[in-house]
Amino acid sequence: MKPKITAMAISVALLVLCLSDRLPAAEKAVLLKNGQIITVNSGTVSGGDILIQGTRITKVGKNIPPPAGAEVIDLNGRWVMPGIIDSHSHIALEGDVNEMGDLITAEVDCKDVINPQDINIFYALTGGVTSVHTMHGSANPIGGRGIVLKMRWGKSSAELVFEGAPLTSKWALGENPKQSNDMGMGRARYPKTRMGVEEAIRDEFEKARDYKRKWADYEEKARAAKQSQGKIAPPLPPKKDYRLEGIADILSGKLWVRCHAYQSEEMLSILRLCREYGVKLVCFEHGLEGYRITNELVKYGVAVSTFADFWAYKWEAYNTMPQAAALCANRGVLVALNSDDPERMRHLFNDAAKTVRFGGVTEDEAIKMLTINPAKIMGVDSRVGTVEAGKDADLAVFSRHPLDPFTVCEMTMVDGTVYFDRAKYLEERKKAEEEEKTKKEPEKKNGGEI
Amino acid sequence: MSAALLSSQAEPARLFIKNATIVPVVGARIEGGNILVEGGKIKAVGKEIQPPADAKVIDASGMFVYPGFIDSYSHFGLVEIAAIASTSDFREMGKENPELRVVWAINPHSVHFGTGRVTGTTTALIAPAGGTFAGISALLKMDGWTVPEMTFKEAATSFISFPMTPRPVGEGIAVQAEAKEDVTSKLVEKIRDYLKEARRYLELKKLAAENPGIRAPEYSAKYEALGPVLDGTLPVIVSVEKAKDIELAIKFVQDEKLKAIFRGCAQGFKVADKIKQSGIPVIIDSLYTGPSEPEDGYDAPYRNVVELAKAGILVSFSSGDSPAQGKDLPYHAAKAVAFGLPYEEAVKALTINPAKIFGVEDRLGSIEVGKDADLLIAAGDPLDMKTEVKQLVINGRAIDMSNWWETLYQKFKSRPEN
Numbered sequence: 001m002k003p004k005i006t007a008m009a010i011s012v013a014l015l016v017l018c019l020s021d022r023l024p025a026a027e028k029a030v031l032l033k034n035g036q037i038i039t040v041n042s043g044t045v046s047g048g049d050i051l052i053q054g055t056r057i058t059k060v061g062k063n064i065p066p067p068a069g070a071e072v073i074d075l076n077g078r079w080v081m082p083g084i085i086d087s088h089s090h091i092a093l094e095g096d097v098n099e100m101g102d103l104i105t106a107e108v109d110c111k112d113v114i115n116p117q118d119i120n121i122f123y124a125l126t127g128g129v130t131s132v133h134t135m136h137g138s139a140n141p142i143g144g145r146g147i148v149l150k151m152r153w154g155k156s157s158a159e160l161v162f163e164g165a166p167l168t169s170k171w172a173l174g175e176n177p178k179q180s181n182d183m184g185m186g187r188a189r190y191p192k193t194r195m196g197v198e199e200a201i202r203d204e205f206e207k208a209r210d211y212k213r214k215w216a217d218y219e220e221k222a223r224a225a226k227q228s229q230g231k232i233a234p235p236l237p238p239k240k241d242y243r244l245e246g247i248a249d250i251l252s253g254k255l256w257v258r259c260h261a262y263q264s265e266e267m268l269s270i271l272r273l274c275r276e277y278g279v280k281l282v283c284f285e286h287g288l289e290g291y292r293i294t295n296e297l298v299k300y301g302v303a304v305s306t307f308a309d310f311w312a313y314k315w316e317a318y319n320t321m322p323q324a325a326a327l328c329a330n331r332g333v334l335v336a337l338n339s340d341d342p343e344r345m346r347h348l349f350n351d352a353a354k355t356v357r358f359g360g361v362t363e364d365e366a367i368k369m370l371t372i373n374p375a376k377i378m379g380v381d382s383r384v385g386t387v388e389a390g391k392d393a394d395l396a397v398f399s400r401h402p403l404d405p406f407t408v409c410e411m412t413m414v415d416g417t418v419y420f421d422r423a424k425y426l427e428e429r430k431k432a433e434e435e436e437k438t439k440k441e442p443e444k445k446n447g448g449e450i
Numbered sequence: 451m452s453a454a455l456l457s458s459q460a461e462p463a464r465l466f467i468k469n470a471t472i473v474p475v476v477g478a479r480i481e482g483g484n485i486l487v488e489g490g491k492i493k494a495v496g497k498e499i500q501p502p503a504d505a506k507v508i509d510a511s512g513m514f515v516y517p518g519f520i521d522s523y524s525h526f527g528l529v530e531i532a533a534i535a536s537t538s539d540f541r542e543m544g545k546e547n548p549e550l551r552v553v554w555a556i557n558p559h560s561v562h563f564g565t566g567r568v569t570g571t572t573t574a575l576i577a578p579a580g581g582t583f584a585g586i587s588a589l590l591k592m593d594g595w596t597v598p599e600m601t602f603k604e605a606a607t608s609f610i611s612f613p614m615t616p617r618p619v620g621e622g623i624a625v626q627a628e629a630k631e632d633v634t635s636k637l638v639e640k641i642r643d644y645l646k647e648a649r650r651y652l653e654l655k656k657l658a659a660e661n662p663g664i665r666a667p668e669y670s671a672k673y674e675a676l677g678p679v680l681d682g683t684l685p686v687i688v689s690v691e692k693a694k695d696i697e698l699a700i701k702f703v704q705d706e707k708l709k710a711i712f713r714g715c716a717q718g719f720k721v722a723d724k725i726k727q728s729g730i731p732v733i734i735d736s737l738y739t740g741p742s743e744p745e746d747g748y749d750a751p752y753r754n755v756v757e758l759a760k761a762g763i764l765v766s767f768s769s770g771d772s773p774a775q776g777k778d779l780p781y782h783a784a785k786a787v788a789f790g791l792p793y794e795e796a797v798k799a800l801t802i803n804p805a806k807i808f809g810v811e812d813r814l815g816s817i818e819v820g821k822d823a824d825l826l827i828a829a830g831d832p833l834d835m836k837t838e839v840k841q842l843v844i845n846g847r848a849i850d851m852s853n854w855w856e857t858l859y860q861k862f863k864s865r866p867e868n
Contacts, residue, residue: 119744126748181533291858295868312562312774314533321855331867343740346748350781353835359859405784405834429747 035075083130083394087374088338098137106246108144128396138172208247308351326359470510490846518572518824523768527556549675550585564853566776613637719757736770752789
């Protein structure tokens with residue numbers, strides 16, 4: 001056996017180590033004892049306990065007696081918060097997330113390309129992240145459908161899906177769909193202006209309305225034909241168009257619209273269009289200039305899913321500041337801090353701390369931007385985002401307060417199952433490294449023949 | 451080294467920082483300490499000293515004073531908006547540009563100087579990038595009206611980008627990967643050949659100067675620029691990532707007798723003893739990064755710093771490729787502390803260590819009498835993202851802390867609410 005192969009085998013073993021003996025029993029009880037519990041909805045409980053039965057939290061409080069047969073985990077005063085929710089991500093998807101082949105691609109669906117072996121799922125867990133909204137890219141004014149996943153590392157793609165979470169439609173305005181920065185296939189394509197981007201969306205709405213009218217007309221005629229008992233010939237159905245079906249799902253409100261946008265005026269403009277067509281625009285993605293239009297965002301109930309401080313990578317990302325998230329939040333806009341990047345996802349809790357310094361939100365508000373706020377934006381707030389009885393046992397344990405600069409995520413649970421345990425990870429790694437060392441020697445002695 | 455010029459703005463020649471917790475880096479922490487600044491230098495430090503009558507007094511009660519941080523690798527002033535080519539000046543065409551100097555291209559009024567220093571950076575190494583020989587970096591103070599005013603050391607380091615052995619993609623391609631290791635060696639040979647040519651040029655030029663009969667070689671700006679690198683007077687930053695390549699790079703710089711500083715060393719923890727033996731210091735890249743290879747472990751970037759420091763290697767932090775994220779410099783240090791780097795080591799790696807690495811520890815990196823008065827005054831621990839740095843002192847002057855973010859913030863905070 002080659003050492004390289006050995007290394008690969010060990011790494012695979014390392015990646016699944018947290019699962020090996022912690023498979024969830026149907027109604028297994030786990031009691032987390034003696035933690036500093038950041039509940040999000042009702043303050044911090046010092047020296048508190050969390051009782052988990054099956055996949056749900058059943059009790060939060062002090063001195064909860066462990067039920068018979070419960071596994072007891074002593075937190076030793078460490079901090080627990082609801083698992084971090086990343087409302088804008090592209091992880092766990094196969095290949096490219098931008099369908100560059102056409103302008104409008106409402107027919108494609110991230111659900112079809114979930115990759116449960118993406119190591120970024122594991123990295124998410126190491127940063128306390130338990131759910132992500134993973135989505136189509138931003139090359140298209142109306143792109144594909146996105147999906148909410150739980151970080152059940154080691155499970156199948158179907159098992160990663162967050163049951164019951166609303167499906168989303170990814171839109172994009174500005175530089176990416178108008179291909180200002182040589183994105184895409186290196187050839188000119190309509191649109192090249194913000195005007196064209198908006199018109200591309202309006203055109204598609206009209207086409208979808210027309211399409212739905214044709215189907216309604218067909219169905220009416222088909223009914224009449226059926227009732228006529230052969231006197232009227234049955235009509236031919238219109239051609240099925242999956243793209244326009246997707247747009248129709250947007251117009252009917254079945255899909256929650258998540259619109260990538262940077263500049264304040266393009267946001268106001270698309271908001272007007274959405275109101276005209278009755279489209280449910282839930283959230284602006286990035287929304288780096290959202291702080292300029294907080295009045296309007298509050299009035300129309302549109303959230304912002306943004307970066308703590310990522311900026312100046314392109315022109316439309318220049319007119320902003322790390323105070324933006326705080327200014328929006330302090331003026332009543334629902335704000336989530338997202339990663340949009342598998343690496344940033346590992347330190348979203350550090351990013352949240354920055355919004356305390358820049359713009360001055362309270363620490364509680366900063367934690368909300370990682371938990372209940374994204375949960376609301378993703379429509380899963382009845383299931384996750386707080387530590388309270390009845391919610392999913394999705395939890396992140398930290399060595400210190402999550403906003404402390406020197407904190408480390410030490411354990412992450414999804415549905416009451418530990419998917420990441422740093423102490424155990426280190427122990428296994430040490431063992432693997434020692435094994436690797438001892439394995440190398442005999443290989444040399446017998447001339448490499450095994 | 452050019453003289454660090456004081457700004458022409460009318461300022462009292464003397465500054466007195468009163469009643470602070472002073473973290474001098476060299477020497478013990480002083481509670482309730484005072485610092486007297488005169489002529490751009492630290493004149494006195496201690497509990498007992500009194501403010502001269504004409505000094506501007508900064509009351510730093512409840513605050514912390516650290517030496518200004520030194521960013522060991524940045525592109526400040528060389529790129530404004532990454533996606534817009536016309537705002538980018540750090541990457542020249544071609545592979546061999548050892549003669550190019552960043553001071554020819556820096557925009558001293560880039561917004562990133564103002565925003566990049568809000569967390570305490572007072573000096574930055576500003577680096578070129580690209581190719582094998584990227585050019586010559588400069589050390590700049592983070593305040594001034596012109597590049598010459600800001601320039602602390604015009605030629606700070608040269609650069610060599612060491613070739614990287616590609617990662618084998620799956621066991622089936624292991625054979626191919628081994629073949630590629632030869633490619634790495636071949637690429638190293640090319641660098642050696644280039645240096646050999648430069649040496650030959652310099653020798654011939656010297657011979658020609660001494661012997662009228664020998665014709666001098668045709669002038670080469672590139673070989674001229676490598677002169678100080680080859681005689682060891684100009685340090686060279688060698689960027690290298692993989693463990694195997696680090697070993698090759700150590701041999702390379704030793705053979706070539708270069709005064710090397712490594713940058714990156716993502717897998718340095720695997721060969722920490724060898725780096726230590728070589729005496730080569732290491733500039734750590736942004737810690738907002740994943741492991742070099744998944745097998746290194748998810749925490750490899752942080753573990754790496756801890757292991758390198760533990761081995762006794764001189765390490766320093768840098769903000770990395772994006773000046774827009776320059777303000778994150780102390781947060782990288784915090785990340786390393788979270789994973790086991792002793793706090794004092796982390797602060798050193800932001801101050802005195804880079805000063806030593808760049809050979810300017812007589813002027814920068816600690817709060818000691820006689821050193822440049824480059825200081826940060828913070829409301830709390832400057833490694834904490836929640837802490838506000840209230841004031842920076844650069845070359846003895848309490849600088850204007852306004853910046854692009856603050857301008858936007860003040861403007862839009864004033865929009866009336868619904």
